[in-house]
Amino acid sequence: MRSKKQPRELLLKGGTVVDPFRKEKYVGDVFIKNGKIQKVGDVNYKSSMTQVDCSGLIVTHGFCDIHVHFREPGREDKESLATGSQAALAGGFTRVCVMPNTNPPLDTPESIRFIVEKAETLPIHIHPIGSITKGQKGKEICEMVAMRNEGAVAFSDDGIPVSDGEIMRLALEYAGMIGVPIINHAEDCCIRKNGVMNEGEISTRMGLTGNPDIAESTMVNRDLELAQLAGSVLHVPHVSTAKAMNHIRRMKKENKHLSAEVTPHHLYFNDEALVEYDTNLKVAPPIRTEHDRRALIKALKDDVIDCIATDHAPHTIEEKERTFDLAPFGMIGLESCFGVVYQTLVKESGMTLGELIPKLTVNPRVVMGFQPDLFKPGIQAEISVIDTEKEWVFKKSSIQSRSGNSPFLGKKLTGKIQFILSKGIITEIT
Numbered sequence: 314m315r316s317k318k319q320p321r322e323l324l325l326k327g328g329t330v331v332d333p334f335r336k337e338k339y340v341g342d343v344f345i346k347n348g349k350i351q352k353v354g355d356v357n358y359k360s361s362m363t364q365v366d367c368s369g370l371i372v373t374h375g376f377c378d379i380h381v382h383f384r385e386p387g388r389e390d391k392e393s394l395a396t397g398s399q400a401a402l403a404g405g406f407t408r409v410c411v412m413p414n415t416n417p418p419l420d421t422p423e424s425i426r427f428i429v430e431k432a433e434t435l436p437i438h439i440h441p442i443g444s445i446t447k448g449q450k451g452k453e454i455c456e457m458v459a460m461r462n463e464g465a466v467a468f469s470d471d472g473i474p475v476s477d478g479e480i481m482r483l484a485l486e487y488a489g490m491i492g493v494p495i496i497n498h499a500e501d502c503c504i505r506k507n508g509v510m511n512e513g514e515i516s517t518r519m520g521l522t523g524n525p526d527i528a529e530s531t532m533v534n535r536d537l538e539l540a541q542l543a544g545s546v547l548h549v550p551h552v553s554t555a556k557a558m559n560h561i562r563r564m565k566k567e568n569k570h571l572s573a574e575v576t577p578h579h580l581y582f583n584d585e586a587l588v589e590y591d592t593n594l595k596v597a598p599p600i601r602t603e604h605d606r607r608a609l610i611k612a613l614k615d616d617v618i619d620c621i622a623t624d625h626a627p628h629t630i631e632e633k634e635r636t637f638d639l640a641p642f643g644m645i646g647l648e649s650c651f652g653v654v655y656q657t658l659v660k661e662s663g664m665t666l667g668e669l670i671p672k673l674t675v676n677p678r679v680v681m682g683f684q685p686d687l688f689k690p691g692i693q694a695e696i697s698v699i700d701t702e703k704e705w706v707f708k709k710s711s712i713q714s715r716s717g718n719s720p721f722l723g724k725k726l727t728g729k730i731q732f733i734l735s736k737g738i739i740t741e742i743t
């Protein structure tokens with residue numbers, strides 16, 4: 314990757330502009346002056362402009378991932394805000410929300426301020442999500458108003474489910490008052506027990522403890538009912554099962570304040586991929602069956618699922634080299650995201666690019682209350698330039714993260730980020 318300051322006048326010439334906010338697609342130019350959008354459409358070239366030929370490429374909004382783990386503070390050996398930013402850029406992301414399960418967790422106004430201040434000098438926008446409960450222990454609710462005032466954009470104990478329904482209800486009520494979403498990692502711990510993969514035929518054959526789909530769907534159903542009662546905004550992360558998705562589909566007809574996300578890995582893999590015991594496929598919630606995978610793709614097409622979020626979760630090689638039972642949950646996902654979802658959804662499942670792009674741009678920004686119209690003149694440029702026809706193999710050298718725990722290594726993907734504009738910097742992805 315090569316990053317440099319954007320030239321004062323920059324013309325992205327002759328690309329296919331995909332505007333996910335206005336739902337338009339046309340061949341045109343994007344003119345950026347002093348880092349800000351000047352004009353999108355037809356722009357006459359002047360000699361003062363630095364021109365980048367974008368013919369044959371897609372020019373669209375920078376992606377927004379509302380679910381990443383950057384491990385700072387505490388485990389900078391896995392990822393830091395700085396290395397996570399580079400991974401984001403490589404994947405076409407100009408904006409991310411970091412989950413609070415750091416060490417210590419982001420459970421005070423001071424810890425939220427730490428992230429906001431540290432992110433100022435980094436090349437992407439990073440927004441902290443605050444913990445719902447102190448120490449993510451599930452007992453005592455954090456000072457949500459003060460944390461919101463410092464920049465927390467949502468609240469979650471992600472990684473750990475909020476098991477106590479009364480705490481979840483209170484959290485939803487408080488979040489409703491300050492107008493931010495609650496995001497619960499929905500898995501019933503008593504049903505999940507120590508399951509390490511999806512419970513089914515494959516887990517039995519492999520001799521591994523299973524985690525049944527109802528561990529997710531029963532808690533999602535509880536959360537949907539609590540959110541409706543509280544009249545608050547609930548965002549359901551990393552939906553993995555057809556059953557949970559059906560609950561969301563049903564409740565979305567009654568409740569306008571609901572949103573949901575799915576990860577690239579739940580769209581790409583089914584549990585048969587685990588037969589080699591690759592610990593990089595050990596994730597929470599687990600990779601499910603082909604039936605679930607197909608239901609997730611359909612829900613995305615139907616807009617029952619609003620966005621794609623990577624759940625980028627870096628771990629050291631040492632930790633991931635433990636046995637399947639002992640290795641930690643999670644995989645990195647930022648760098649491989651677009652190649653994976655373009656291939657799975659557009660190439661193999663009949664979704665159009667115009668349907669896919671909003672799931673990575675406008676929709677997640679709307680969920681978090683960010684500006685969704687990135688082609689509005691005067692806005693600081695956040696742009697991804699993509700070669701959707703490019704076939705490439707995901708390699709170690711494709712990874713910018715400090716960790717390398719990806720099951721996509723060696724996989725052939727379609728669609729690759731070429732350039733990205735963010736915070737006055739232009740980065741060429743090589």
Ligand SMILES: [Zn+2]
Nearest residue numbers: 471472498550
């Ligand atoms: Zn989670």
